[in-house]
Amino acid sequence: MPTLRDVARLAGVHLSIVSRVLNDDKKTSVKEETRQRVQEAAEALGYWPNALARGLKMKSVGSLALVIPDISNPVYAEIIRGAEQEARQSGHFLLLASTAGADPRTLEFMQALLEGRVDGVILANALLDDAVIDALEAGRYPYVLVNRRSQRARRYVVADDAAGALLAVNHLIERGHRRIGHLAGPPTADTALNRKLGYRHALEAAGIVFDRDLVVEGSYSTESGRIGVQQLVSLPHPPTAVFAANLRVAAGAMDAARRLGVRIPDDLSIVGMHDAELAELLSPGLTTVRLPLEGLGREAVRMLLRVTRGEPGPEQVVLTGAELVERESVRTIQETAHSAS
Amino acid sequence: MPTLRDVARLAGVHLSIVSRVLNDDKKTSVKEETRQRVQEAAEALGYWPNALARGLKMKSVGSLALVIPDISNPVYAEIIRGAEQEARQSGHFLLLASTAGADPRTLEFMQALLEGRVDGVILANALLDDAVIDALEAGRYPYVLVNRRSQRARRYVVADDAAGALLAVNHLIERGHRRIGHLAGPPTADTALNRKLGYRHALEAAGIVFDRDLVVEGSYSTESGRIGVQQLVSLPHPPTAVFAANLRVAAGAMDAARRLGVRIPDDLSIVGMHDAELAELLSPGLTTVRLPLEGLGREAVRMLLRVTRGEPGPEQVVLTGAELVERESVRTIQETAHSAS
DNA sequence: AATCTGTGCGCAAACGGTTTCAAAGTGAAT
DNA sequence: ATTCACTTTGAAACCGTTTGCGCACAGATT
Known part of the structure; x- marks a missing residue:
């Protein structure tokens, strides 16, 4: 697992340069020749940035979680597909987590998920403890409910x-x-x-x-x-x-x-x-x-990403188009x- | 999102003490009264360790990924259930990732997954590019194949x-x-x-x-x-x-x-x-x-955890018991x- | 020759934890 | 009073990134 330091050593530059080259940083200029050397070194070593370190620094890891109660329910398959496509298109990683009946632990579960592992969660649980939603709201965690609405939840996307x-x-x-x-x-x-x-x-x-x-x-x-x-x-x-x-x-x-x-x-x-x-x-x-379940998935991801970026936008959407x-x-x-x- | 530093300040101690108390470090003793104060402070603030920071230091994040090609295939539901149970029992987090047809990108996908997000992967893909396996082997990434074996793969668990x-x-x-x-x-x-x-x-x-x-x-x-x-x-x-x-x-x-x-x-x-x-x-x-698909899931997780810990054990297992x-x-x-x- | 304006690069400080090591404090034994 | 052992705590290094800042050097301007 080569690090920035390794690449820097091979290229004969400081690691900060490597970071800037690899991230294509506009704010600092680097000589074309150096850029080349760095890129070659990274290539040669098979360098891949460490998501943890980057996430720690950036306060964002580029992945979202979709929490579902029961994988085998075909309803979710379609929501997942939609969410996946949307996430991929916007350069994000969609991780699925199943709560698999461990209801009482859902809160800890979510905690563990949100403290760094993902930038936000989409909850597809039909049955969801209000306490969980309250905790999410209180902690200002980015979340959105999908195919489910609740008195307590500010954000949801549902079908009609x-x-x-x-x-x-x-x-x-x-x-x-x-x-x-x-x-x-x-x-x-x-x-x-x-x-x-x-x-x-x-x-x-x-x-x-x-x-x-x-x-x-x-x-x-x-x-x-x-x-x-x-x-x-x-x-x-x-x-x-x-x-x-x-x-x-x-x-x-x-x-x-x-x-x-x-x-x-x-x-x-x-x-x-x-x-x-x-x-x-x-x-x-x-x-x-x-x-329109696939649409539900897509829309949920869009909304969640908006939330993580602090952008304004609709917070309750109901998708029509049943046939x-x-x-x-x-x-x-x-x-x-x-x-x- | 309170940090160790916040808890330490509230408890009036150094953050290293907080870390030790919260992790129940055996190697250093801390006065009972201090321990109390720290625990209360952590409680009051609702402190939860940041998985990223911890993972960065510890080189292990406590989660595994199960990569599946198609969520809607009922075969996987059972494997997932088994894997989930086993993971939970050993205090790990199981994340699901679907490759959803994005075949050519599977390798990058795996890379992104493994560079910090998870400690290891279980691959359930029936169709899997050999290049992916070679890369995993070459990178010494912890992985195991489930319900699938391959010439190139050293580790797998399958049914008979x-x-x-x-x-x-x-x-x-x-x-x-x-x-x-x-x-x-x-x-x-x-x-x-x-x-x-x-x-x-x-x-x-x-x-x-x-x-x-x-x-x-x-x-x-x-x-x-x-x-x-x-x-x-x-x-x-x-x-x-x-x-x-x-x-x-x-x-x-x-x-x-x-x-x-x-x-x-x-x-x-x-x-x-x-x-x-x-x-x-x-x-x-x-x-x-x-x-015995559920068993496949369980066994795969067990094997993967062994690998991440560097423990010895069987690397190819075939589960009998079809009925x-x-x-x-x-x-x-x-x-x-x-x-x- | 002195000053100015960029360019190209390195230094170092975070991010939030864990852990080694040493220092300070305590009490008992010499 | 000094030494010793032990408990309790703090300081600091490190994990791998990103990024603000400053330094050195080039060429251009006075």
Whole structure:
């Protein structure tokens, strides 16, 4: 691991010159010949600046962290991709850190991350202790929430979940469904709340009376989808369609339906939220609403970089642009007793 | 962001004392009362050591990186989980970095990562330029390959892919299949080669003659599975079963089969390699071989930490313990013309 | 010849820690 | 009173960078 000193020795100059040459410092001039020598020496030694030393001096290390609770959730894959691209484009390093269930330790975790390792963090945790956010605000640490908003957090970038949900439910309504269930996400998650809101608005706009029995709350897991669908189909007057708050929930619901002998879409239509390869691999293919998740990632990085540089700019952004991806999980209901009555 | 100096000032001692107290230095004794004062001062200020400064001095930052090509691949999720647990247990920080297609830049990427940001790297890239490995070896950087071996790499931890493949194919043979196709992975991936090897060995052991037409090579992608299955079923004498080298390939194959009107398992049985939630969500549920991926992650971290500490130990480990997870994608073939002849 | 204006380079002080070494203080033994 | 051993603390070097500042030397100006 050669240092500036080594390069300087080889080139026969002082290390400060090496630093200036390598950083292309405009404020001091160095003779063309010296510049050459330095560059050759650096090349020969395979010199690479030490990120630690530089970071210590500069108070910035050129990397950002994206903290995610669960790597295997496909939702994050897309956010990550977007964040990664944006970070790369602006010459930054994106590091991923998973909190992997170690919830109580999240705060220390963040501390350790922020005390030098990275310049700022993007938090994608759906469930996040308010204490963590308070600590970040108090410590004036550069952070931004992505796909999640909070009373306490000043900065976030989210998708328009309500509009997306509206899209999904409207699709079912257009297809003739009147009795539509909702497999909702965890009430602690902001996204889940907004999706439920969109669901209600869609019903309302269509003049369908909201039936409390048709929404079952759970978590964003396949298991939750399984349980929920079971609950819905065993209702005295079961729904003809369900809107699942999440791709995993939808997948779980389909899985359970299959085991229960409920055919999709013949017996039950289903539309999910968020699109990923999984939606296509399911059988039948799952109709979903595609959210601009990649954009979320990009925007979050942009905002974070602005914060680290102390530049002004929007601090809450909600990205619109949800769109329906039709596959095979929804059937059209013919006009029946309902409309005839 | 308080520093040692701040704490020292508040406690009325020299900063070196603070360092010693906070690090619980055994080699120097400090008066109990002073210790108290220092600890209180640190507490009051919310002092947290700067990872950069410490790392610069100590030549170790307490974090490791796991480099993965594609976050969305479920195979990695499990490796990550194992690595994470092991890292946490030994007081280290695991950072994830995705190379996300930026192949040509992998080397610089690694450089940037290793020059201070982390103490060592675990590479999970299935496809990895030899130049990268050579550079790592030449630079004496702490690294280990996981789920991948290479001629050039001294250190790796892998699963026994051949044994796993054997398990999968034997299962098909036991179920009466004689004409078994193989959707192989990329010939550049070590795992793909070993799985193909296991496939051939299984056939051989059962006295089934190897038919070159029955193996189609591709990549570890769903698309590859789609193309492969199409190719196999359009053979003049198509197989009754296929062994897919990978979960994604299997999923793609099932998807394509469905669209082609080939029923699974009635018309075609399929077994995949590697287990994840996806296998269960597919319809029908996919029979797969479960590989000890979590163990791979754990073992890789252990090995890497040994390397960074300069401790001796095994440098190539292959983890056994693959097991078959039966679901619904394989049907039993009754004795027919084949065995009767 | 003395002064001025640049150019090209080196010195040294940070950045925030860890750790070696020596000095100061304490009490007991000589 | 002096020596000694031991505890407690401070001073300073160092890790590898960046950067403000000053020095030396060149050529141009008076």
